[in-house]
Amino acid sequence: MIKSSKKYSLDDLPVFFRNKNYEELKTASSFILEKDEKNFDALNSLAVAYKNLGNTNKAVEVFTHLVNLNPKKDFIYSNAGNFFFDIGKVEQALQCHEHAVKLNSKNWNSLNQIGVIYSNKGNNEEAINYYKKALSINPKEEAIYITLANAYRALENYSEAAKYYDFSSKKLSKCQQLECYYMLGDYENFYKKLDEFSSTSSPHPLAATLSAHAAIRFDKKDNYNFCNDTFSFIQKTNLYKVNEYNESLVKDLLNCFNRLKISTKAQSLLKNGVQSTGNIFLIEEEPIQKLKKIIMRKIDVYKEKMASKKSDFITHWPKDFFLYGWLIVMSEGGSLGFHMHKEGWMSGSLYLKRPEKLDKHDGDIVFSKHGSNYPTDGKFYEQRVVDVNKGDMVLFPSSIFHGTVPFELKEQRITLAFDIIPIE
Ligand SMILES: [Fe+2]
Structure with missing residues (x-):
C-alpha cells in the first residue's frame, strides 16, 4: 500500500464521515493509529470505514478489538451494535447497545436499536417501550417514528401506526400509511393519499400492490402503472x-x-x-x-x-x-x-x-x-x-x-x- 504523505488529525475524521468519503476516512484513521494505536476515535472511524467499504471481516476485527479495549464512550458501542445487527449477529448487537445505554442513558440510537432487536424477536410490546423512551429524548428523529409505527403495524394497531408514519417523509412510510388506511377500511383517505402519492412521488412497489388489490376488490381500473400484466x-x-x-x-x-x-x-x-x-x-x-x-x-x-x-x-x-x-x-x-x-x-x-x-x-x-x-x-x-x-x-x-x-x-x-x- 502506498503510504499517504498527507498528515491527518482527529478533526478530519468527522468531515470524511459526513462526506461519505470512506477511503480517506480509512487512510486518515490508519495514519492516526500509527502513532497512537489505542486511539478510540480513530479505531471507531477505521471500523466504520471498513463497514461502509464492504470490508466486513476487517470491520468485525476492528469493532471486536475496540469493544475489548472497554472504552467509556457510548457511541462506540452504538456503532458496533448497528454493525453486528446488520451482519446478523443479534446477541452481540444487543450487548453492545445495552452497554451504550449503561454509559449514557440518553443514547437514543441504542434505545431505538434495542427496540428493533425486540421487534425482530417478535416482542413488539417491549420494543414500543424502547421506541417511546428514544422518542422522549429525541422527538425529531424520523427513524424512531418509523420503527415505532412498524411495531404498531405488526401488532395490527393500524390507527396508531398510521399516526406515526405521518412523521416520516420517506416513500416507504407513505406507502405503509396507505396500507394502514386500507386495513382500517378508511377508503376515503386511502384513495386521497394514493392519488397524492402517485402524482408527487416516483413509483413504489407497495403502492402498486395496494392499488392492484383495491382495483380488483372495488372493480376499478388499476391506474398505477408499476407492472401491468404482473405475472x-x-x-x-x-x-x-x-x-x-x-x-x-x-x-x-x-x-x-x-x-x-x-x-x-x-x-x-x-x-x-x-x-x-x-x-x-x-x-x-x-x-x-x-x-x-x-x-x-x-x-x-x-x-x-x-x-x-x-x-x-x-x-x-x-x-x-x-x-x-x-x-x-x-x-x-x-x-x-x-x-x-x-x-x-x-x-x-x-x-x-x-x-x-x-x-x-x-x-x-x-x-x-x-x-x-x-x-x-x-x-x-x-x-x-x-x-x-x-x-x-x-x-x-x-x-x-x-x-x-x-x-x-x-x-x-x-x-x-x-x-x-x-x-x-
Ligand atoms: Fe418472499
Whole structure:
C-alpha cells in the first residue's frame, strides 16, 4: 500500500464521515493509529470505514478489538451494535447497545436499536417501550417514528401506526400509511393519499400492490402503472446451467451457513421454519460472494429481457441499489404465507435444497395479487403456481404477493431469498 504523505488529525475524521468519503476516512484513521494505536476515535472511524467499504471481516476485527479495549464512550458501542445487527449477529448487537445505554442513558440510537432487536424477536410490546423512551429524548428523529409505527403495524394497531408514519417523509412510510388506511377500511383517505402519492412521488412497489388489490376488490381500473400484466414479469431460470454454479458450490454454501450460525428472526407468516436476520451478502466468504456475482449477472439479463415492456418497474429501475439476502429454512409441514417485499424493487428466490415432491406442487412458489390478510370482500384473486426444482431461481417484481405450497416431507427446504433495494 502506498503510504499517504498527507498528515491527518482527529478533526478530519468527522468531515470524511459526513462526506461519505470512506477511503480517506480509512487512510486518515490508519495514519492516526500509527502513532497512537489505542486511539478510540480513530479505531471507531477505521471500523466504520471498513463497514461502509464492504470490508466486513476487517470491520468485525476492528469493532471486536475496540469493544475489548472497554472504552467509556457510548457511541462506540452504538456503532458496533448497528454493525453486528446488520451482519446478523443479534446477541452481540444487543450487548453492545445495552452497554451504550449503561454509559449514557440518553443514547437514543441504542434505545431505538434495542427496540428493533425486540421487534425482530417478535416482542413488539417491549420494543414500543424502547421506541417511546428514544422518542422522549429525541422527538425529531424520523427513524424512531418509523420503527415505532412498524411495531404498531405488526401488532395490527393500524390507527396508531398510521399516526406515526405521518412523521416520516420517506416513500416507504407513505406507502405503509396507505396500507394502514386500507386495513382500517378508511377508503376515503386511502384513495386521497394514493392519488397524492402517485402524482408527487416516483413509483413504489407497495403502492402498486395496494392499488392492484383495491382495483380488483372495488372493480376499478388499476391506474398505477408499476407492472401491468404482473405475472408476465415472473421469470425462472435454473442456475445449474451457469458454469460456476454446481454441487460443490452449493455444498460450500450450506457448510458456510452452518458454520456461521447466523441469528434467526421471528416471522409470523412462516410455519415450521426459520428465517435468518441481517444481510447474507455482507458476509465475506468466498462461496457467498461467488453466488452474489452469479445472481447480479442474472439480474442484468432479466432486466434486459424485460426492457421492451413499458412499465414503471422497468423504466424507473433504480440507478443505485444493493443486494440484500436472507435464508429461509423449512422442515416438515413448512409453509410461508402470502407476503410481498416492501423494501425491495425486484425480488428473487433461489432453491438451494428442496424435498422431492410427493404431491404435484409440494414446496412450490405461488404468486397472487392478494396477501397479507388484506380484506377481499369475497372477490376472486387469481393465483399462479411456479414449479420449482433444485437450483431454480425465480425473479419477480417486489410488488407481487407470493407464498409456498405446504409440504409434508421430512427433508429440509432451503431457500435463499433476496431483494434489490434502491439507494435513494
Ligand atoms: Fe418472499
